[in-house]
Amino acid sequence: MMISLTELLQRSSANYLIYDLGRRLSAISQQQFADIEAQKQPYPFPLQQHACFAIAFWQEADQPFIWFLKFPVDERGLLDLSTRDQFCHNVITLLGNQITEALSDEQQQQLQNAPGLFTPGDDKRAAFNARLKLDLAQPPSIYFESAQSYLRQPEPLDSWQQLGLQGIHDVVARLRQDEATCMAITNNLQNYPAELWQPLAIAMEHQDLPASLYHYLAAELDQQVSNPSDDVTPRLHALRALAGNHTPAFGEQLENWLKSYQQHPLTDDEFIIIAGRLYQQLHDHQLVMVFFEALAEHNNQALLVGLFTDLVRLPLLRPQLLMMLQSSDLAKPLFKALQQLKGNRS
Structure with missing residues (x-):
């Protein structure tokens, strides 16, 4: 019988965290993931008939390894185990149980060709990186400070083009611990360039925001619905930003x-x-x-x-x-x- 991903991770004695990368970034407990693998419960949020996961695993103080995995599900949301089994077989063939060992270039190439691996879009990758660093109590990326500074005080206005996408996601992921920036966003949101609204809304879509920001965004949406304009883009961005509400x-x-x-x-x-x-x-x-x-x-x-x-x-x-x-x-x-x-x- 083929070993499961849960068993593979546990045999390696690695620490690990699992995230759903399907529709919206969210953490999945180890037990929930094990139950999904065992088909004891369905994958909760299929996207285009697939389950998408990010698995971060590491030994002690090492930087984590990351697997982005995509497996088919049936109409009830139960995992199709054939792709999972093929991926596990490839990993065991290459690495045995020592999955946190450094890979040679040849091993890396072979693993990249394994069924089940996929590359998330830039937005989901940035959201995941921001959340993982937060969950591991690691500092954010080098783009964090410039993004935080601009969102607090958007001057000069057109300097938003210099902001890194990762920095925006890092700031949004930490808003629940950053009351000053959260308040500045509510005060400045109407003054941000329209082009900044989209990446900011997408970042908000994937994170759990402070209640005060959700309240503000909901009020903005209500105002836009009551007083509609020909441009529905602000409503679309507000809806995306409210995904976690x-x-x-x-x-x-x-x-x-x-x-x-x-x-x-x-x-x-x-x-x-x-x-x-x-x-x-x-x-x-x-x-x-x-x-x-x-x-x-x-x-x-x-x-x-x-x-x-x-x-x-x-x-x-x-x-x-x-x-x-x-x-x-x-x-x-x-x-x-x-x-x-x-x-x-x-």
Whole structure:
């Protein structure tokens, strides 16, 4: 029987941390990862039918080794173990149980070709590096101070172009321990160049922010919804930045917005971000129903089918979405849209 990653890590006597790199960066406990590997529980947040992990492991004071791993999952979210087994086989063949030993160039090349390894995008890699250094009580990157200085006092205004992406992620990851910078961001956010909003929002999407910043961002979103402009970009960035806000108050805010679809319609991109970033809020039965009712009124069947197909693969949402698919007690536009979806699936 093939050894699991958990067993491989434990046999090496390495310290290790595991992170989910699928939809949003988040820590996974060692026990939860072991249960996912053993198919005792589904991978919680599949992305394009895959589970994505970052595993950092090290011996004592050494710098950690990093594996970025991507394995297929089935429609229930259970791990397809064949790719995992191939990766473990390659590691054992090359290194045995001594996975923290230095690799030769040839071994490094062979390991890079192992099934299951992948390269995250720059944003997720920066978010992961920022979180890992924080969790290991290590100093941030050399780009941290310049990013912190600019976010506290954005002068000269166009100097943001000199900021390193890693520095922005480092600052955002440490905002819960940096009240001064957090307060400066709330005070200066309207003054930052529009081009800075996107990398800043993406960094915020992947970290757990102070409650005060979530409150400010939610208020900004509410203001933008109530007083819409032709440029929806600020709303999109605010939605991304609020990805980690799981409070009932924010759920109610989203629900009220979706219920007022006729007065405050959403764009395709806003529906996509809510589904792709705020999926944990949609665990609320009433909110997910209101979301799909608004999406049905949006009259884009292809978008509705795509988002339903994506969300039904999340174990968190799968039971209630399958029940919705079978229900006849739905608003007429949603019932009609789901009937079409069922016809396409059959």
